[in-house]
Amino acid sequence: xxxxPDPSASALGDGHRVLRxxxxxxxxxxxxxxxxxxxxxxxxxxxxxxxxxxxxxxxxCGIHNDLxxxxxxxxxxxxxxxxxxxxxxxxxxxRDWHQDPQAATQMFAVxxxxxxxxxxxxxxxxxxxxxxxxxxxxxxxxxxxxxxxMTGSPADALLELDIQAHRxxxxxxxxxxxxxxxxxxxxxxxxxxxxxxxxxxxxxADLAGASLRGARLIGADLSRADLSLxxxxxxDLRAASxxxxxxxxxxxxxxxxxxxxxxxxxxxLPPSLTRPAHWSxxxxxxxxxx
Numbered sequence: 682x683x684x685x686p687d688p689s690a691s692a693l694g695d696g697h698r699v700l701r702x703x704x705x706x707x708x709x710x711x712x713x714x715x716x717x718x719x720x721x722x723x724x725x726x727x728x729x730x731x732x733x734x735x736x737x738x739x740x741x742c743g744i745h746n747d748l749x750x751x752x753x754x755x756x757x758x759x760x761x762x763x764x765x766x767x768x769x770x771x772x773x774x775x776r777d778w779h780q781d782p783q784a785a786t787q788m789f790a791v792x793x794x795x796x797x798x799x800x801x802x803x804x805x806x807x808x809x810x811x812x813x814x815x816x817x818x819x820x821x822x823x824x825x826x827x828x829x830x831m832t833g834s835p836a837d838a839l840l841e842l843d844i845q846a847h848r849x850x851x852x853x854x855x856x857x858x859x860x861x862x863x864x865x866x867x868x869x870x871x872x873x874x875x876x877x878x879x880x881x882x883x884x885x886a887d888l889a890g891a892s893l894r895g896a897r898l899i900g901a902d903l904s905r906a907d908l909s910l911x912x913x914x915x916x917d918l919r920a921a922s923x924x925x926x927x928x929x930x931x932x933x934x935x936x937x938x939x940x941x942x943x944x945x946x947x948x949x950l951p952p953s954l955t956r957p958a959h960w961s962x963x964x965x966x967x968x969x970x971x
Contacts, residue, residue: 700762700803701936707765708777709740714789717755722919724752730789740777749959758919758940761792762799768792772836791836794844798832801851804914807933813865814858821858824851859892859912859932866890866910884922918942 713736716729727733735743735751742748748757768791769777778785805825808814814821828851831842863870870890881901889909893916904924914933923944928934929951936954944960 700799700806702761702763703766704741707740707761707769708779709736709742710765710768710778710789710792711759711761712736712740712742712756713778713785714792720755722753722755730786754941758937760935760937761796762803764792764795764799767799767832768795771833772839787836787840791839794839794842795832797844797848798828801828801848802832803935804855804933805851808855808858811858811862811932813862816861817854817857820854824854855914855933856894859894859914862932863890863892863910863912913938923948 709732712733713731714729715727717723717725717727719726725734733742735753737743742756744751744753748754768788769775772791772795773781773784773788776784778788802825805821805828808821809818809825828847831839831847834842866889870892871888872892873896874892875895876893877897878901879897879899881898883906884902884904886903886906888903888911889907891908891911894912894914896916898916898918898921900920901918902922903926904922906926908926908928909930910932912932913928916938918938919941921942923939923942925947926944927949929949931951934951934954939950939954940957942957944957946956946960946962948956948960950956
């Protein structure tokens with residue numbers, strides 16, 4: 682029996698268009714609200730609520746095109762999932778923190794909440810595009826609708842949200858979706874949820890269907906690893922080697938995770954994500970893998 686086309690099949694594509702940062706419609710919120718410390722990711726210390734010294738008067742970054750060379754790879758990989766423009770243009774209706782300093786503290790606090798909501802929307806849209814998770818599509822849609830409604834709330838209401846409780850509810854159904862999809866891989870599947878795999882040697886590893894949710898894979902060697910249907914929700918891939926790895930069907934892989942990792946033209950990626958410009962070409966000079 683033929684099935685009706687699932688309208689959720691386009692959710693991921695729509696989400697990518699909406700749930701990505703549009704810095705031209707934001708007031709540099711991530712460059713002001715966030716705090717960071719001098720480290721491998723940031724060249725300087727910056728307290729929360731203080732503008733980065735590279736933020737220009739037009740709310741653009743003065744070193745945006747060369748962040749890595751100036752010691753700011755953490756900024757190069759950051760993605761607010763579109764929360765910046767939502768707060769700037771919708772929640773605060775175009776009022777910026779510079780012209781309205783009394784609203785600044787509230788705006789920065791709202792931005793932190795909005796980013797979490799938009800991140801959840803991204804994951805929910807991604808889950809709705811997974812046909813094997815059809816059994817929980819109804820719950821996913823309800824969670825997406827509820828989360829979308831929250832993003833349209835006024836600032837005071839957003840600040841009163843129990844965002845942690847909402848995240849836990851959404852993550853529970855996302856985990857169900859992950860389990861249903863990963864069940865396509867027969868046999869036992871590696872469970873590295875929350876594991877510290879910093880610097881782990883996983884070259885050529887069979888990680889198909891593995892749970893790597895929240896795993897620390899900083900500097901790990903995942904070259905030529907099979908990550909088909911592996912759940913990468915929140916996995917820390919900073920400086921991880923993805924050279925030749927197969928991520929074409931990885932679950933919940935974000936652009937910022939790729940941007941934080943190292944790979945090359947032989948790394949297989951989902952069609953919805955972009956190969957980072959700083960990745961190296963393959964040693965044999967072959968063309969990028971599809």
